[in-house]
Amino acid sequence: MHKGSGASTPKKLLVHFVMLTIGILLVSFSLWLVYLTYFKVAHRTGETLAKKAVSRLDMIYEPFHGADESVLAGSKSKSWCLKCHEDLSHSKSKEVRGMLNAHSFFMACEVCHIAPREGERFEYKWIQRGTSIPLAELKGPPGEYGGTIIPFKIEKGISRRLDENPEALQLLDESATHENDEDLQKRKMRLNTDIHKEFSPKPIFCDECHRENGPLDFSQLMYSPQRAQLLTFGEGANVIKQYKDFYLPSLMRNARRER
Amino acid sequence: MSGHGNKERAFVRLTKSERIQHVILFVSTGLLILTGFMLMGEVWAIKLFGSTAKSIFYWRGIVHRIAAVAVTAVCFYHLYYVLFKADGRSWIRDMLPRLKDGVDACQNVMYMLGKRDERPKMDRFTYLEKLEYFSVYFGMFIVITTGTMMWTQSYWPKFYLDVADAFHLGEATLAALAIIVGHIFTVHYNPHVYPMNKAFIDGNISETMMKEEHALWYERLIAEETGQTANATEGGRGHA
Numbered sequence: 001m002h003k004g005s006g007a008s009t010p011k012k013l014l015v016h017f018v019m020l021t022i023g024i025l026l027v028s029f030s031l032w033l034v035y036l037t038y039f040k041v042a043h044r045t046g047e048t049l050a051k052k053a054v055s056r057l058d059m060i061y062e063p064f065h066g067a068d069e070s071v072l073a074g075s076k077s078k079s080w081c082l083k084c085h086e087d088l089s090h091s092k093s094k095e096v097r098g099m100l101n102a103h104s105f106f107m108a109c110e111v112c113h114i115a116p117r118e119g120e121r122f123e124y125k126w127i128q129r130g131t132s133i134p135l136a137e138l139k140g141p142p143g144e145y146g147g148t149i150i151p152f153k154i155e156k157g158i159s160r161r162l163d164e165n166p167e168a169l170q171l172l173d174e175s176a177t178h179e180n181d182e183d184l185q186k187r188k189m190r191l192n193t194d195i196h197k198e199f200s201p202k203p204i205f206c207d208e209c210h211r212e213n214g215p216l217d218f219s220q221l222m223y224s225p226q227r228a229q230l231l232t233f234g235e236g237a238n239v240i241k242q243y244k245d246f247y248l249p250s251l252m253r254n255a256r257r258e259r
Numbered sequence: 260m261s262g263h264g265n266k267e268r269a270f271v272r273l274t275k276s277e278r279i280q281h282v283i284l285f286v287s288t289g290l291l292i293l294t295g296f297m298l299m300g301e302v303w304a305i306k307l308f309g310s311t312a313k314s315i316f317y318w319r320g321i322v323h324r325i326a327a328v329a330v331t332a333v334c335f336y337h338l339y340y341v342l343f344k345a346d347g348r349s350w351i352r353d354m355l356p357r358l359k360d361g362v363d364a365c366q367n368v369m370y371m372l373g374k375r376d377e378r379p380k381m382d383r384f385t386y387l388e389k390l391e392y393f394s395v396y397f398g399m400f401i402v403i404t405t406g407t408m409m410w411t412q413s414y415w416p417k418f419y420l421d422v423a424d425a426f427h428l429g430e431a432t433l434a435a436l437a438i439i440v441g442h443i444f445t446v447h448y449n450p451h452v453y454p455m456n457k458a459f460i461d462g463n464i465s466e467t468m469m470k471e472e473h474a475l476w477y478e479r480l481i482a483e484e485t486g487q488t489a490n491a492t493e494g495g496r497g498h499a
Contacts, residue, residue, distance in 0.1 A: 019447070019454050026439045033432050036299055212317070219313055225305045226298055229316035 081109040107149035110162045111216075112203040114151060121154040124216055132161070138222045149221065153198075168195055269463035270480065274346050280333050281459050287330035291402075292435045294323040299428075327406055334399050353383040356393075360386035380474035391442060394434075401430040 082089060082104070089109075090100035103112075111124065126135040126147040135147040152159040168191055171184070209216045210231060218228035273281065297305075297319050305312050340347035364386045366379035384392070405423035412420055446456040451471065458464050469477040 015454050023448065026443060030436055030439050033296070033436055037432055219310075224302045225308075225312040225316055226300070226302075228313065229320070232313075233317060233320055 085109075106145070106147075108151060108162070110151045110199065111149055111209075113199045114162065122215065123152045123154060123159060124149050124221060125152060126150075126221060127161075132164075135222070138224075149216075162198060165191075165195055167191060268466040270466070270469055270477075271462055272458040272464040273462040275462065276340065276344070276346065277350070278459060278462050280337055280340070283329055283333045285459075287326040287333070288434075288438065290322055290326040291330065292431065292438075294319045294326065295431055296435070324410070327403075327410075330399070331403050334403065354389055354392055356386075356389055360389060378471075380478070381472065381476075383473055383476040385472065387441075387445075391437070394437060398430050398434045398437075401426055402434070405430075 088097070088101045089104060090097040114122070126138065126145065127133065127150045128135055128147050135145065138145045138147075140146070151162050153162055154160075171188060171191055204215075208214055212232055214232075218231045219225070221228075223231065297316070305316075308315055337347075341351040342348070359382070363379045363381055366375060367386075369375040370378050405427040408415055408423040409420060409427065415423070446452060446459070447454060449456075451468070464473075466477070469480075
């Protein structure tokens with residue numbers, strides 16, 4: 001039985017056109033899937049995911065938020081706050097300190113440790129590590145963008161970077177050689193107050209940024225729409241919401257007990 | 260049976276319940292494929308949507324989960340249907356693989372290679388339909404299990420989530436290609452049914468199609484109709 005034979009009518013032509021269009025779309029989609037599966041070298045394809053999973057077999061007990069790449073990349077150029085507060089400045093809570101310290105390697109401490117007062121405006125930019133040059137785009141896998149998220153306070157239309165204080169850096173250098181200098185100690189105390197006056201000892205919590213309309217606009221921070229969605233609503237954001245009580249999988253707990 | 264006057268006689272291929280299950284399945288699966296593979300989308304293509312991309316991706320996740328719930332519900336209902344409903348039991352009985360399916364497959368390949376004059380007479384479900392049907396069971400088991408794991412990700416170690424992610428994506432790719440290349444060709448682009456096999460809408464199959472695609476089933480139903488049911492095997496449905 002072969003339908004569709006016989007004289008062409010406008011209706012038949014329309015059916016052929018629709019079927020041809022759908023067919024082309026479906027074949028294109030199929031070819032794209034084949035390309036994704038076998039040819040695309042990307043962060044997230046079935047093959048790379050499988051390889052990653054297999055490579056993790058010997059790291060089954062590693063922390064859930066294992067962000068080794070971010071930490072290694074970030075440790076090469078850390079925030080100057082860490083000159084006093086040490087590399088792993090978050091140490092109180094065993095459950096969250098790893099994640100917080102990992103964040104400190106790709107964003108300035110002030111991102112979380114400022115408490116904007118009413119009427120105050122901030123903008124956030126990716127700045128190339130060790131420089132003041134804004135990143136033009138985010139290249140490479142997450143955690144290896146080569147930059148740090150820095151908050152800028154906008155006052156009277158002027159954007160001022162909050163993580164720079166040349167005097168403090170100079171003082172730190174002097175401290176190394178003039179530790180017992182009384183004048184230096186006084187300057188340190190004054191500067192300590194100055195540096196921290198815009199800081200809040202109580203930081204904002206993860207889900208204040210990992211949400212829609214939060215202070216960080218992930219699209220404006222040049223994340224791809226997928227990554228921005230992931231950070232706002234997806235895996236990362238959901239984990240943060242669900243991990244407010246920081247439930248650790250029983251496997252991790254057992255692993256700790258065994259050690 | 261319908262088909263008085265010039266109208267061709269038709270047989271019931273899908274009951275109303277089966278058609279509803281199929282509609283829910285294909286709408287949900289279509290949405291799942293669309294919203295799932297959006298995550299793999301090329302950045303340049305997503306940037307074309309401009310500022311609306313953010314909202315689109317927000318709804319993407321919600322639609323994906325709603326469709327996932329719908330497809331899971333229909334899968335569980337189908338299990339109930341084939342276990343406890345008379346039509347469902349008849350369906351699964353006829354769907355179970357038999358030795359004849361292997362013979363049919365070999366003979367059909369021989370026919371397509373020109374080594375055999377006639378196609379083998381197939382029963383209510385051909386070997387390809389059975390393969391496709393049980394592939395859906397396999398695929399659904401994989402994607403529902405791994406999808407549930409990813410939905411409840413805070414309860415799983417990262418290693419298991421990576422494995423689940425790989426399986427979910429792999430099975431989704433396989434299923435999408437199987438549906439497009441296999442199923443859509445069979446029910447839409449196959450010259451026998453082009454532009455579509457309407458059985459999923461009206462539930463009927465024409466007598467001509469029955470003779471061509473399910474000759475054994477057709478003969479059995481005709482035998483039952485003409486009273487020669489003594490030797491007829493059980494199964495099959497009445498006529499529309």
